[in-house]
Amino acid sequence: MRPFDYVRATAPDDAALVSGQIIAGGTNLLDLMKIQVMAPETLVDITRIDGLSDITTEGDGLRIGALVTNTALAQDARVRAGWPLLSRAILAGASAQIRNKATTGGNLLQRTRCPYFYDTSQPCNKRRPGDGCAAKGGEGRMLALFGTSEHCLAAHPSDMAVALTALRAEVEIRTPHGDLRRIPVQQLYHAPSDRPDRDTVLEAGDLITAVILPAPLVGSRQGYRKVRDRASYAFALVSVAGSIQMEGDMISRAHLAYGSVAPHPWTDGAVAKMLEGQKASDALFARVADALVPDRAPHPDTEYKRRLLRRTFIATLRQLTGLADTSGTDIARTQS
């Protein structure tokens, strides 16, 4: 690691937050600092700031402090009962050791795992603006299908953020002036455009203070289906998060999000429109999958993701709408 000054913040208005690099769980940041992909001059430890480590009820929803660990969030009894999709998605990611350290805010801010971002001998626009993109002519089976640009093809690796997007969660951000604002999780992220080095809309000194979970769809079936190279402790190739509400055999509400296919959790409003008000059927799901999946992949190595996304989408919908057996580990019905 490059040398840095270590500062411990004790309040959310600590001046150091404006100029320093924030660290909480550190499971991704320290990894990147060791290989000098990130080399902050000042590291600001926010883990001693009071009031950011609790999960509290807010109306029919939950307010999750930014420092709540992935483990604590996944095993919270309220989350298990009302938002099992979130528990499943968190437990699908990382290892128990990492989840014990990783925080809610930090998970949202984790960087891509594109190998060229990690390899400092290769050009990467996300690491250094204007550097070029080695992934374009390189190996790319982990890259994105949607939302890419000529400057960056990288995918966002989080499982938790995909679940939060499907659950319509919001991120609470504290500005350096002390104002609190809330934005949908998806709006936290920039599309890569011409500045892929800027992952999020956060400005210097902005602090994620909480994630707000609204009430779940009443009686919804929720599921998180993750496809990866090995059974555990691997990033998703494709994932689908869904919360589906049915009236008889008709789909009344369909909240869906897709992981590891875009620079941020991906959603497609047209999919919900095509599903809602329709009777669940294989013919319907095949038609909607045609609309969801792009005609071609931005990199030859991700061609396979088109078929994988299609199949994962259909399999998830079949389970969430009762066309397929729901036994197993991916699907749970909310108790509300």
Added chain:
Amino acid sequence: MKTTLTVNGTQHEVGHDPRRTLLDTLRDDLGLTGTKKGCDHGQCGACTVLLNGERVNSCLCLTAMHDGDEITTIEGIGAPERLSALQRAFVERDGFQCGYCTPGQIMSATAMLKEIAEGSPSYVSDDLDAPKLSDGEMAERMSGNLCRCSAYPLIREAIAMAAEVKE
């Protein structure tokens, strides 16, 4: 800078560069070399210790961030003349070949058995509210600990054996 840690019940004040990881503090400053450095990137689990009772990768902890915290290492859960149930089971079931990953496996399994007893779910738990120890649960819950000799079946046998002793 200076940081105070309680390691295996004994308080230590260590002076260090801010870059020091907990793993390097344990091994190089305190001489507790039972905790191993494998990948140094949180991928292999050889450096697993208990931090305030929970398992973490000590290679991904900055010592500076843990002032006042309690650490338990493999040296703290047993010694040759008084092995823990898990340590005995690993010896009896031959739960290793080269042994390099073993301290991390045992620390991780120590926490894992406690997590199951407390009802903490995993990705493969059919019921999020009532996880039960099984071979599949052990494989999932121990996935943060790699064994390049691939002694996994015997590691799981050892953990199952220790779990029975505890019950």
